[in-house]
Structure formats: C-alpha cells, structure tokens
Amino acid sequence: MFLGEFPGYNGKILRVNLSEEKITTQELTPEMAKMWIGGVGLAAKIIYDEVPAGADPLGPENVFVFAVGPYQATTIPGSGRFAVCAKSPLTGIWGESLGGGYNAHELKRAGFDAIVVTGKADKPVYLWVHDGKAELRDASHLWGKKDAYETEDAIKKELKDEKIQVAPIGPGAENLVRYAGLICNYGHGCAGRTGMGAVMGSKKLKAIAFRGTKEIKVAEPDLLKEYLKELLPIINKAEFTKLNRDYGQPMAIIPREENGLLPIKNFAQSRWREGAIKIGAPVGGPGKYNEVLKPKPEACSYCVMGCHRRVKIDYPEKYAMDSYGPEYETLAMIGSNCLIDNLLAINKANELCNRWSIDTIEFGGVCAFAMEAYEKGKITKEDLGGIELKWGDGDAMLALLEKIVKREGKVPRLLGEGLRVAGEALECPDIALHVNGAAVPAHDPRAFFSMAVETATSTRGACHLHGFPEAIELGVPFPEAGPELSQPLDRFAKEYKGLAQAKYQDRQAVNNSLVWCFFYEFSGVTFTWTTKLLNATTGWNLTPQELLKIGERIINLQRMFNLKNGLKPEKDDWLPKRFFEPRTEGGAAGKIPPLREMLNEYYKVKNWPNGIPSEEKLKELGLEFTIKDLPK
Ligand code: SF4
Structure with missing residues (x-):
C-alpha cells in the first residue's frame, strides 16, 4: 500500500484553493473515514466546518466537494457513483447531488477520496487530476463557448x-441558473439537484477531468469475492432487476399514473392515462417509450442492471439528438406535470438540459409553475419574449428552457432563480410547489404517506431520495431498524411513517456516503448485505445498527448545518398547500396525508424536540462541536 492508504480508501483529500491557485493534499485518516464513511458524510463534515453561517452560496466562501467512498474502484455492483456537495444556491441550506456514469472509479483510481474546492478563480479554469497529481489549466477557450458535451x-x-472522464459544466451553470447541476459523461452521470453546477460556475471552474490507474486495496478480497458470488444470483433473479434492465425507470410512468404518485398538471390533476401511455414504457399498459425512442440499455461502471437508456433520434430535425433518453423523473416532471405528451420534445429537453447543465426535475417544476401562472394571467406572452406557454405545448417548453438558460428577459431570468423566488416575485407562491426552495419531485406525497414526511424533512429541500421510505409501502421492509419496520406498511396508514422516514433517511445517508446506487435495495441487497460488503472492503467489524448510527450522525450534522443557516422547523418542515387538497379520482383519490401526526413521530424518534436536535442526541452522536450552533 502507498503511504496514508488504508483498505477501501486512498487516505487522501485533494484541496484546491482557486483564489490562490494553490493545490495541496490533506490526509484522510481511518478515524475520519469510520466517523463519516465518505461521499456526502465526509462532505458534510468538511462543509460544516468550513462554510460560515450565512455565506453566499455563489460567493468564494462556499466550499465545493466532489467525493467518493470505500466502494468505488472495487467490483461491488452499483458503486459507479459520485457525490457533489456545497451550500445550495437554490435553497440556501445543505446541497447535495449524486451522479453515476464513469467518473467515480476514475477519481478513486487517480488516488483521491475527495476533492475540496475553495475560493474563486480570476479567470475560467479546469482541474486535471491524474495518478496522484493535479493541476489547474486555463479554460478561457471553453467558457461561454462549449456546452457540457x-x-x-x-x-x-x-x-x-x-x-x-470529465465532470463539466455548460452555459446554464456558467450563467448561474440556481438549479444548474453537474451533468457528466454526455448525460450518463447526472448530479442535477440543488445547483451544484452553479456553485462550480460561481467559482469559474469549468470542469474536473480524471484519469487514474491505481488499484484500490480491499481488506478481505477473498471474502468480498465470496459475498458477491452469493449476492449476484439474488440480484440477477430479482423482478426489479429484470424490469430495470428491460425498460429502465420509464417503466414506472403508467403504474404511477394508476396509483396516484405521478405529478399531473402541476400536481393539480388526478388522471392522465392516455398521456402516460404516450410517454411511458410498456409496463402496466401499452406505453410507447420503446417504440418511439428505440432505447438501448447502458450501465454505470460496475453495474449489472443498466437502467440508463441510450437514444438516437435523426428526424424531425428539431428533435434530433444522440445521447441518453429521459428517465422517470424527467418524463414525469417535464412530461405529465406539464401535460406534455410529445415524447420527442421531452427527449430533446432532456438532452438540452444535460448539455446546458440544468436539473430536469427543477426545470419541470418551474415549467409547470410557469404554465399555470400563464393560464392564470400572472405572466404573459410579452413577459416570455413571445412564447405562448400553454399546457401540453412541448415546443413552448423548449423555447422557455432556452430563455432560462440564456437568462433572457425579466421573467425567464426570474424563473432561473428557482420556484421560491419566482413564486413570491410573481405573487403566486401557492402554485410554486417547493419545499425550502427545491421543487417537489415526481412522487406525489398524497399517494404514499411516508413520502409526505420525507418531502417535508429532507435535508436538501423537497426530495424523494433522502429516505425513500416509500420502499416499505412497496413491500421492501427494513428489519435491521426494528420490529415495526420488518413488515410492509399500508401506504395510506399513518402508523410508523415518522419512524420509517427517520430510519430510511439514516440508511440513505449511509448509501449516499458509500455513494452506492440504492436501486439495488429493490433487487435483494438488504442493509445487512450492505454492512457485510463494507466490512469486507474496509476490515471494519460494524453491525448494521452501528452502521445506521453513522447515517444518523450524518443526517444530524446536515440538520445542524441547515439550522445554522436559518432553517425554521415550525414553518419549513412542511408541504405546499396543494398537497392537502384531495385528488378527485385515481389510486390516491380522497387521500390527505396527516403530516402533523407523522412529523411528531419523526421528531420523537430523532430526539429532535420541535425539530431541533437535543444536546443529548448531539453528544450521543459525537457532534458536541455543533452544540454552540443550536438556535437560541
Ligand atoms: S441501476 Fe442505473 S443508476 Fe444504478 S448504477 Fe446501474 S445504471 Fe447506474
């Protein structure tokens, strides 16, 4: 092993100070790794320590972290993912996004566990990281001239x-659209949410390029091999694996239209069966996705499922592209949520969002908001530079996207600031469906009550992936977290939903710190398996409960970061009004989530009286250093 290296880790963090053009290496110790794992956990500690309360997310004080964890560059399936974190310019609180593709293994093989970028460059640069070395190079010839691809x-x-492999930004991020993400590997690795691309843009960091050839040592290679030999047949024979391989995530559109989870017309309409058939994969109905787009499956590195879809369209010319096709969230947010059933237009929007570094979830939420505001007369054709922004018009949606990215005109510019700012400025906050500034994604919380608690309490604003307790309502329980969660729960029951979110949130913090694809949980990889794989990789001897405790520590630290930056639980842990109005038909007709009761249970399990971590909890988790930041 190299100096500083230990099983599963390089033992090195690359530090890049753009203001001083200085590059140094910091040691990652085994103690730090065991406390924070890697990925978002490690990033949370760095950002908590280094970003002052109230710092401008688009200013030089913000700290941008690109991190991997112990699984990367091993052969563990689903490990081809990276995390990017900073204070979010969209929400003003904790920002985090995960992407797949090929970058994660390349960074790890280049000899680092994380890259920490501070300050701001005077002129555009890119960072070139290769085999233990790093250098800043001029990017003036790329800035303002080249999109991400x-x-x-x-x-x-x-x-x-x-x-x-390259993690680049395009014009949306250069122009500081607050929901510009980091879209890598030509749309294969999308870390879209919470504006991490805009943070790179604010630092004038055009890209990070990686190349590495180093082998990563694992503690018990034979044991890891044995585990994978046992696990792979379980994964391969799972029904979810088969569906994910055959159809990718577009498989969920028609079933979710049926069960009420799909957002339709800015979450205001209950059914859209014909539209869902036009944009969805043929699962649960005769969906047209495969017929129209003729997708080919593609996988992130070391993935045996391959849910990404490669698509090439030649005609009509205005929709031509050769890249990746839209997955569920994009189809739902830009499609059904805007009543757009023109699949070629949605597919083109997906490609343009990727080239221009725009989060498709956020853009879909913004576009649906703008369509409703247009219908209600809050914005006009003149405000939009001549666009008639009617529901269902795919070409109008594409025109709006271009104006937002170019920041052309007062209203499109406002829409680039995100839903919270736009809703307030246009005096229609009730139709701007966000939590803490982040768009509610394509998981209507009225259809699965656990998602109401999750959407309200995610540490990065509205999110479906900061827990995904919906899993237990779909029949994937979590016995390692206690007997109450060892059986599936009814999706419309309120019992144990606060508990479920509390525990699944900690579990997802573990996944996001391993930087591992949680789709594998639906293919038989239990939390016990996750723990065994981690122990074999690192030589640790954790129980699932001890590992879950690390996830709890990470969530508490992110929560403290948010409180330090002004989060007010009594008003901010809540959902937009629309989610307390029942749907009139379909699978979730008449259902309203009893959020207050579920939230109280969540706070109780977390030991967060009134939403604020107790000193006792912070001490138990080794977070004494945050006590001084508790709200007075
Ligand atoms: S299942 Fe999909 S997102 Fe997950 S690692 Fe595989 S290709 Fe990537």
Whole structure:
C-alpha cells in the first residue's frame, strides 16, 4: 500500500484553493473515514466546518466537494457513483447531488477520496487530476463557448486521452441558473439537484477531468469475492432487476399514473392515462417509450442492471439528438406535470438540459409553475419574449428552457432563480410547489404517506431520495431498524411513517456516503448485505445498527448545518398547500396525508424536540462541536 492508504480508501483529500491557485493534499485518516464513511458524510463534515453561517452560496466562501467512498474502484455492483456537495444556491441550506456514469472509479483510481474546492478563480479554469497529481489549466477557450458535451470532447482532445472522464459544466451553470447541476459523461452521470453546477460556475471552474490507474486495496478480497458470488444470483433473479434492465425507470410512468404518485398538471390533476401511455414504457399498459425512442440499455461502471437508456433520434430535425433518453423523473416532471405528451420534445429537453447543465426535475417544476401562472394571467406572452406557454405545448417548453438558460428577459431570468423566488416575485407562491426552495419531485406525497414526511424533512429541500421510505409501502421492509419496520406498511396508514422516514433517511445517508446506487435495495441487497460488503472492503467489524448510527450522525450534522443557516422547523418542515387538497379520482383519490401526526413521530424518534436536535442526541452522536450552533 502507498503511504496514508488504508483498505477501501486512498487516505487522501485533494484541496484546491482557486483564489490562490494553490493545490495541496490533506490526509484522510481511518478515524475520519469510520466517523463519516465518505461521499456526502465526509462532505458534510468538511462543509460544516468550513462554510460560515450565512455565506453566499455563489460567493468564494462556499466550499465545493466532489467525493467518493470505500466502494468505488472495487467490483461491488452499483458503486459507479459520485457525490457533489456545497451550500445550495437554490435553497440556501445543505446541497447535495449524486451522479453515476464513469467518473467515480476514475477519481478513486487517480488516488483521491475527495476533492475540496475553495475560493474563486480570476479567470475560467479546469482541474486535471491524474495518478496522484493535479493541476489547474486555463479554460478561457471553453467558457461561454462549449456546452457540457463539447467541453468533454475538447478536454479529451487537449489532453490526448480518450479514456479521461470529465465532470463539466455548460452555459446554464456558467450563467448561474440556481438549479444548474453537474451533468457528466454526455448525460450518463447526472448530479442535477440543488445547483451544484452553479456553485462550480460561481467559482469559474469549468470542469474536473480524471484519469487514474491505481488499484484500490480491499481488506478481505477473498471474502468480498465470496459475498458477491452469493449476492449476484439474488440480484440477477430479482423482478426489479429484470424490469430495470428491460425498460429502465420509464417503466414506472403508467403504474404511477394508476396509483396516484405521478405529478399531473402541476400536481393539480388526478388522471392522465392516455398521456402516460404516450410517454411511458410498456409496463402496466401499452406505453410507447420503446417504440418511439428505440432505447438501448447502458450501465454505470460496475453495474449489472443498466437502467440508463441510450437514444438516437435523426428526424424531425428539431428533435434530433444522440445521447441518453429521459428517465422517470424527467418524463414525469417535464412530461405529465406539464401535460406534455410529445415524447420527442421531452427527449430533446432532456438532452438540452444535460448539455446546458440544468436539473430536469427543477426545470419541470418551474415549467409547470410557469404554465399555470400563464393560464392564470400572472405572466404573459410579452413577459416570455413571445412564447405562448400553454399546457401540453412541448415546443413552448423548449423555447422557455432556452430563455432560462440564456437568462433572457425579466421573467425567464426570474424563473432561473428557482420556484421560491419566482413564486413570491410573481405573487403566486401557492402554485410554486417547493419545499425550502427545491421543487417537489415526481412522487406525489398524497399517494404514499411516508413520502409526505420525507418531502417535508429532507435535508436538501423537497426530495424523494433522502429516505425513500416509500420502499416499505412497496413491500421492501427494513428489519435491521426494528420490529415495526420488518413488515410492509399500508401506504395510506399513518402508523410508523415518522419512524420509517427517520430510519430510511439514516440508511440513505449511509448509501449516499458509500455513494452506492440504492436501486439495488429493490433487487435483494438488504442493509445487512450492505454492512457485510463494507466490512469486507474496509476490515471494519460494524453491525448494521452501528452502521445506521453513522447515517444518523450524518443526517444530524446536515440538520445542524441547515439550522445554522436559518432553517425554521415550525414553518419549513412542511408541504405546499396543494398537497392537502384531495385528488378527485385515481389510486390516491380522497387521500390527505396527516403530516402533523407523522412529523411528531419523526421528531420523537430523532430526539429532535420541535425539530431541533437535543444536546443529548448531539453528544450521543459525537457532534458536541455543533452544540454552540443550536438556535437560541
Ligand atoms: S441501476 Fe442505473 S443508476 Fe444504478 S448504477 Fe446501474 S445504471 Fe447506474
């Protein structure tokens, strides 16, 4: 092993101070790794320590972290993922996004567990990380000239190596659209949420390029091999694996239209069966996705499922593209949520969002809001530079996207600031469906009550992936978290839903710190398996409960970061009004989530009286250093 290295880790954090053009290496100790794992956990500790309360997310004080964890560059399936974190310019609180593709293993093989970027460059630069070394290079020839895909091409050409992987930003991020993400590997690795691309844009960091050839040591390679030999047949024979391989996430559109989870017309309409058939995969109905887009499956590195879809469209020319097709969230947020059943237009919007570094979830939420505001006369054709923004018009949606990215005109510029700002400025906050500034994603909380608690309490604003307790309502229980969660729960019952979110949230914090794809949980990889794989990789001897405790520590630290930055639980842990109005028909007709009761249970399980971590809890988790930041 190299100096500083320990099983599962390089033992090195690359630190890049853009203001001083200084690059250094910091040691990642085994103690730090065991406390925070890696990925979002490690990033939470760094950002909590280094970003002052009230710092401008688009200012030089913000700290941007690109991190992987112990699984990367091993052969564990689902480990081809990376995390990017910073204070979010969209929400003003904790920002985090995960992406797949090929970057994660390349960074790890390049010799680092994380990259921490501070300050702000005077002129555009990109960071080139390769085999234990790093350098800043001029990016003036790329800035303002190349979108994300073109930037990848240009950097590979410039560095004369096709095997280089790149995390680039396009014009949306350069222009500081607050929901600009980091879209990598030509749309294969999308870390869209919470504006992490905009943070790179604010630092004038055009891209990070990676190339590495180092082997990563694991503690018990034979045991890991044995575990994977046992686990792979379980994964391979799971029904979810088969569906995910055959159809990818578009498989969920028609079933979710049926059960009430699909957002339709800015979450105001109950059914849209015909539209769902036009945009969804043929699961639960004769969906047209495969017929129209003719997708080919593609996988992130070391994935045996391959849920991403490669798509090439030649005609009509205005929808031509050769890239990745939209997955569930994009189809739902830009499609059904805007009543757009023109699949080619949604597919084109997905490609443009990727090239321009725009989060498709947030853009879909913004577009649906703008369509409703247009219908209600809050914005006009003139405000939009001539766009008639009617429900269902795919070409109008594409025109709006371009104006937002270019920040052309007062209203499109406002829409680039996100739903919270736009809703207030246009005096229609009730139709801007967000929590703490982040758009409610394509999981209507009226259809699965646990999702109401999750959407209200995610540490990164509205989110379906900061817990995904819906799993237990779909029949994937969590026995390691106690007897109450060892059986599936009824989706419309309130009992144990606060408990479920509390525990699944901690579990997901573990996954996001391992930086591991949680789809595998639906294919038989239990939390006990997760713990065994981690122990074999690192040589640790954790029980599932001890591992879950690390997840709890990470969530508490993110919560403390949010409180330090002004989060007010009594008003901010809540849902937009629309989710307390019942749907009139369909699978969730008449259902209203009893959020207050479920939230009280969640706070109780967390030991967060009134939503604020108790000193006792912070001490128990080794977070004494945060006590001084508790709200007075
Ligand atoms: S299941 Fe999909 S998102 Fe997860 S690692 Fe595989 S290809 Fe990537």
